[in-house]
Structure formats: C-alpha cells, structure tokens
Amino acid sequence: MTRLFTLICMSLWTVSISAEPQLAPTDEFLYQLKESLVKVNTTTKSGGHGFGTAVAIDKEHAVTNCHVLGSANGASISKWGTEYPVDTFQADWKHDLCILKVAYADLKPVAMGDSSQLKYEQSLISISMPTDSPAPYVAFSAIKALYPMDDELVIRSQTAFSIGASGSPVFDYDGRLVGISTFKSPGKNAYYYNVPVNWIKKMRELPEIALNAAQDAPFWDAPELQRPFFMQIVLPFQNNRWQDVKEIAERWVTIEPNSAEAWHYKAEAANQLGDTSTAMQHFQHVLRLHPNHPSTLLSMVKMLDKQGKTKEAENLRVTLREINPDLLEMPEAEMQSDSTGAH
Numbered sequence: 001m002t003r004l005f006t007l008i009c010m011s012l013w014t015v016s017i018s019a020e021p022q023l024a025p026t027d028e029f030l031y032q033l034k035e036s037l038v039k040v041n042t043t044t045k046s047g048g049h050g051f052g053t054a055v056a057i058d059k060e061h062a063v064t065n066c067h068v069l070g071s072a073n074g075a076s077i078s079k080w081g082t083e084y085p086v087d088t089f090q091a092d093w094k095h096d097l098c099i100l101k102v103a104y105a106d107l108k109p110v111a112m113g114d115s116s117q118l119k120y121e122q123s124l125i126s127i128s129m130p131t132d133s134p135a136p137y138v139a140f141s142a143i144k145a146l147y148p149m150d151d152e153l154v155i156r157s158q159t160a161f162s163i164g165a166s167g168s169p170v171f172d173y174d175g176r177l178v179g180i181s182t183f184k185s186p187g188k189n190a191y192y193y194n195v196p197v198n199w200i201k202k203m204r205e206l207p208e209i210a211l212n213a214a215q216d217a218p219f220w221d222a223p224e225l226q227r228p229f230f231m232q233i234v235l236p237f238q239n240n241r242w243q244d245v246k247e248i249a250e251r252w253v254t255i256e257p258n259s260a261e262a263w264h265y266k267a268e269a270a271n272q273l274g275d276t277s278t279a280m281q282h283f284q285h286v287l288r289l290h291p292n293h294p295s296t297l298l299s300m301v302k303m304l305d306k307q308g309k310t311k312e313a314e315n316l317r318v319t320l321r322e323i324n325p326d327l328l329e330m331p332e333a334e335m336q337s338d339s340t341g342a343h
Helices: 001-020 026-035 197-202 234-238 242-255 260-272 274-288 294-306 310-323
Strands: 039-045 048-057 059-062 072-079 082-083 088-092 097-101 123-128 136-149 152-157 170-171 176-184 192-196
Touching: 001 197, 026 123, 048 176, 082 097, 097 197, 123 176, 176 197, 192 197, 234 242, 260 274, 260 294, 274 294, 294 310
Parallel strands: none
Antiparallel strands: 039 048, 039 072, 048 059, 059 097, 072 082, 088 097, 123 136, 123 170, 136 152, 152 192, 170 176, 176 192
16 A cells, blocks of 8 residues: 555544534524624724624623724724713734623623634634624634644634624634634635634733723734735745745745644645646655545546556545545645735
C-alpha cells in the first residue's frame, strides 16, 4: 500500500467516526437565540452616531467588539425598543472584545460553548443586527478554517457581515455561543473572521473602566508584518502572487511548524509554481497534521485527476462528501483556507 493511499484511508476512517448529521434549527429555537441580542448605539465626539451588535452573557452584561466603541463619548443598548445606558465596561483591546455593563436591563444570557472543540465544516448560526436595523438577521454557515492564536482558535466562516454587525454572536447548532463576528479581509472575495468565545471567558475578571478610557488597536489592525500569518497571506493568495505566498508560508511554518493551514498554503504555492512533487509532499504533511483538511483534500483531488489517478481521486471525493456534500460543488474561492473591521 502506498504512503498516499495510507493517508487517504486514514482520512476516510476519521470522517466515518466523526461525521454527525445535524438538523436545521427551528424558528422557535432561533427566536430564543434572538432574545439574547441587543443593539449597541454610540455617539461620537464629532456628534455622529454608530451602531453595533452585542449578545448577553448574564443579566447585566453583554459582549461586543471594542472597535464598536471607538471614538464614542456615549453608548447605550436597545433591547426590543427600550434603551439602557452603558455604565462601565471591561476591555480586552488586543482581541477586540468588550463586555458592557448595563444595569436593570434584565438581559437573557446565552449558553457559552467551548471554541477549542470546533471542527472544520461544522455548522454555525450567525445572528446580527446590521446598520440601524431593529430586527435580528439570521444566516447559516460552516467553519472554513481555524487558526491557533493565543492558546485559542480564531474562526473563519462563510457568513458575510456588514456595517453594524460587529459584535454579532455565532452559535453552534446546540445554541451555544462559540464566537463573535469581528473583522474581514479586504476585497471582493472577503474572508470573514470570528474571535473565539473562550477569550470572553478569560476576560471576566478584568477591571471595569469608563467609556473614555485609553484604547489600544486590535491585533487585526496592526501593521502588516505584525499581523498573524493567516492575515498576511490572504491578499497574495487571492491575487495569485505565488512567490509571495511561498515566502509567507515558509516564515509561517518556521514559527508554527504544526500549523496545517501554513503547510496548506506552502503546498498551494509549490503547486502553482510548477513543483507538483513537492506540493504533493506538503499536502500529505497537512493530512498528517489534520486528516480531514477540506481544502487540501480538494486540491489533491484536482492534482490526482490531472495525473490520471482516478481511483485515488475518487477515494478523496468520498471523504469530501462525508465532510460536507456541498464541498465539491463550491466555487474555489469559497473553499480556500484572510483585514478590515466590520464596524
């Protein structure tokens, strides 16, 4: 048995024991989740107005993105038409998470999930209140990539979000909060990112501060070379700058040698630069790190088809269908495993 076929069998075996069909959420279930959302309203020092979304984590506290409060000299939340002033807040500036304290609002808290247990292609529910909309908007998506950062996982999902949606909650299909919609990459085929719920859990003991407290920039708004590698690589990747992709990926694997995403990009660069033998070796290494890595499996299908290895390619197609039946039908831009605030 070849080494490649061994890897193929391993990925098939992993899928066969982990794939679990999930029923679509009911309207009643979604309504219950919506009850925990509130609209964030801000007034700026220049007299303007801003909007964001927040989700309740207990009766007096709701979490949103800190950049929603940027340049604000006043803030309140709206719960089903009733407005409550924000008293104080707790801030994790680096991770762009702020917990708002609102007395007497009697908020309905959500259940907190565990973002460290998330999986690729896992189904998600995103609920937001974009612009000045008073009603929540629901979207269904799946996890397209997970990026280790500060001992947690930043989540990339399919769901787009727009102005006013920053701070929107992302739930698993059991209704547990797993992330907060926070930032996106620039350009037409933007990638959308959610910061993990476990960062919220870690900040509950931070001191309360006033709205006019000094602020720091979030990690996604740092200078280009100080941003995480998964942010540095997206524009070169989307614009077919394969030598740049290769160089960034090589720095990435040096710093994070066990990152499946880093090795995937390194493999894609080698493939596009014509070194298919090295590309296949790198793709195989991705599968050793992450046997069910969808983008890698799809790239290997295409490579095997070109090489006339139809049996091996079909084995991987079976794996992809087990992970998500829609994967083989998706446009390539949606498959690849990206940074501007959602505001």
